[in-house]
Structure formats: structure tokens, C-alpha cells
Amino acid sequence: MLKTNFLGVELASPLMNASGVHCMSIEELEELANSQAGAFITKTATQLEREGNSKPRYYDTKLGSINSMGLPNKGLDYYLNYVIERQQQGTQLQFLSVTEMSYEENINLLSKIQRSGYQGVTEFNLSCPNVPGKPQIAYDFELTKKLLSEVFTFFTKPLGVKLPPYFDIAHFDEMATILNKFPLTYVNSVNSIGNGLCINIDKEQVVIKPKGGFGGLGGEYIKPTALANVRAFRERLNPNIKIIGTGGVINGKDVFEHILCGADLVQVGTTLHKEGVDVFTRLNEELKVIMKEKGYTSLEQFRGRLKIIE
Numbered sequence: 560m561l562k563t564n565f566l567g568v569e570l571a572s573p574l575m576n577a578s579g580v581h582c583m584s585i586e587e588l589e590e591l592a593n594s595q596a597g598a599f600i601t602k603t604a605t606q607l608e609r610e611g612n613s614k615p616r617y618y619d620t621k622l623g624s625i626n627s628m629g630l631p632n633k634g635l636d637y638y639l640n641y642v643i644e645r646q647q648q649g650t651q652l653q654f655l656s657v658t659e660m661s662y663e664e665n666i667n668l669l670s671k672i673q674r675s676g677y678q679g680v681t682e683f684n685l686s687c688p689n690v691p692g693k694p695q696i697a698y699d700f701e702l703t704k705k706l707l708s709e710v711f712t713f714f715t716k717p718l719g720v721k722l723p724p725y726f727d728i729a730h731f732d733e734m735a736t737i738l739n740k741f742p743l744t745y746v747n748s749v750n751s752i753g754n755g756l757c758i759n760i761d762k763e764q765v766v767i768k769p770k771g772g773f774g775g776l777g778g779e780y781i782k783p784t785a786l787a788n789v790r791a792f793r794e795r796l797n798p799n800i801k802i803i804g805t806g807g808v809i810n811g812k813d814v815f816e817h818i819l820c821g822a823d824l825v826q827v828g829t830t831l832h833k834e835g836v837d838v839f840t841r842l843n844e845e846l847k848v849i850m851k852e853k854g855y856t857s858l859e860q861f862r863g864r865l866k867i868i869e
């Protein structure tokens with residue numbers, strides 16, 4: 560009923576974790592592997608292990624979450640060894656998330672993956688910072704085009720890109736025009752909405768320590784933005800670039816809406832952080848109930864079929 564084909568691999572569910580949540584250690588990754596998620600992805604890895612920002616750097620609110628983790632991770636080799644090990648044990652589809660802190664380092668990192676024995680999917684997180692004073696790479700269109708052009712001169716393995724949310728139709732148009740130039744496996748929309756601010760009114764204080772309390776928003780706050788980005792890219796990207804929908808998934812209805820907008824897979828971040836890996840069982844069941852009520856027996860029957868008002 561929920562089966563999904565991705566890169567020729569049949570998954571039992573379209574659900575997976577969003578990179579960054581419940582995927583830092585092998586122990587967490589194994590929990591995802593043994594859950595009702597259809598697939599899973601690693602915490603975004605940099606070449607070398609990173610401590611990340613001072614705590615508190617993540618905070619759950621009633622309507623979602625705010626974080627400024629600062630890319631803490633165990634380093635590329637930790638995750639690369641893990642996914643290659645599982646690949647040798649027969650796992651067919653895996654996702655490795657990566658980014659680096661500069662243009663050159665991004666090239667070096669992806670070159671290393673290209674030379675490795677890893678055959679799975681690489682998710683290139685384009686929310687990586689740029690030179691100070693300039694916006695993140697994915698908000699610098701010329702730089703994004705330059706970087707992806709160089710990457711695809713040597714990278715021949717499956718590559719997806721993780722994008723921040725866009726808020727202007729002209730930006731959807733410009734970014735889609737760039738992405739359509741490349742043989743991307745998928746586009747993952749959206750990353751957290753950047754630089755939000757949550758306040759503890761009792762203390763009259765911000766809730767996370769880094770960046771004066773500014774951090775990326777997830778959860779209910781971001782679903783309308785996430786759905787719009789999924790829909791906008793589905794409408795603009797050529798059909799062989801798949802879409803992973805991320806953002807604002809609280810229940811089965813939200814999963815249904817992401818798929819209706821065109822998502823092939825749907826990722827869960829904040830709600831996974833709040834609920835643990837049982838969330839996948841709950842979301843799969845809730846999605847099945849909605850599909851039964853509507854008379855759908857497969858995701859293909861409604862994927863991308865969002866109607867406008869004529």
C-alpha cells in the first residue's frame with residue numbers, strides 16, 4: 560500500500576528521517592534501520608569530526624523546534640565506513656549527507672566519496688556557509704551553478720541536493736533553471752527556515768545559546784513553506800529529478816499533503832526528535848487510514864495530483 564520505488568529500489572514506506580535528527584551515531588542509525596522508516600540518512604558529515612556549537616543549541620517548542628547545532632558530526636570516514644559496511648551486507652539504498660565549510664573543501668569531500676567504494680546516494684547539503692558576509696551557498700545562485708558544474712565534471716554516483724526554503728517565485732524559477740542543467744537524482748526541499756528566534760518569556764531570554772538565539776526553524780511553523788517548495792520544484796524540475804519533501808510533518812495528513820504536492824519520499828525531523836523512531840509506525844498507519852478513506856491503494860494514484868481552483 561505504501562510501497563515506493565526510489566532509484567529502482569522498492570521501499571516499504573516513503574518515510575525517512577531528516578538529516579540531523581536521530582542520525583549522529585551508529586547506534587541511532589541502527590535504530591532507524593530497524594524502524595518502520597523506508598530508508599534513513601546520516602547526519603551531514605564534514606571531512607573531519609566537529610564538536611559543533613555550545614549548548615543549548617536545540618530547543619523543542621509547542622509548534623516545532625529551533626536549532627543552531629553548528630554541524631556536529633563524527634567525520635566523513637565514520638559514516639562512509641558505516642554505509643559501505645551495510646552496502647557489503649546487502650543494503651540496497653542508502654543516503655549519506657555531506658557538506659563542507661568552503662567551496663574548495665566541498666569539492667575535496669565529494670572527490671573523496673567519488674573515489675570511495677560507496678555506491679549509494681549522496682545528499683549534498685547546500686545550506687553550507689559561504690565566505691562570511693555572503694549568504695549560504697544555496698542563496699547564491701551563481702555560486703551554486705559554479706559549484707554543481709564543477710562537481711559534475713567528476714562525480715558520477717547518485718547525487719541529491721538539500722535546499723533551504725525559497726520565498727520568492729523568481730527564486731523558484733532561477734534555482735529550478737540551474738538544477739535542471741544537472742543529472743541530479745533528487746532535490747530535497749526544505750531545510751529548516753533559517754534564523755528564526757524563539758523566546759522564553761519567563762526568563763525574558765532566547766532559548767538557544769549560539770548566534771544570540773537565532774536558529775533554523777522546524778515543525779508546524781514551516782509546513783506551508785515546505786509544501787510550497789515541494790510543489791514549486793515539482794512543477795519546474797524535469798521529471799527524472801525526484802523530490803524529497805521535508806518540513807512540518809506532524810501526522811499522516813501532512814505526509815499525504817507532501818506526496819500530493821509531488822514528493823517521492825517524505826522526511827521527518829522535529830517530530831522524530833520529539834517522538835522517537837516509533838513516529839514512523841504512527842505516520843505509516845495514519846497515512847494508510849487516509850488513503851483507505853479516499854479509496855487510494857497506492858501512492859502513485861495521488862502523487863503530484865494537487866488541484867488548483869479553476
Ligand SMILES: CC(C)(C)CCc1c(C(=O)O)[nH]c(=O)[nH]c1=O
Nearest residue numbers: 627628629630686687688751775
Ligand atoms: C547550517 C549548517 C550548520 C551549515 C548545516 C547543518 C545544519 C544544521 C546544523 O548542524 O546546525 N541545522 C539545520 O537545521 N540544518 C542544517 O543544514
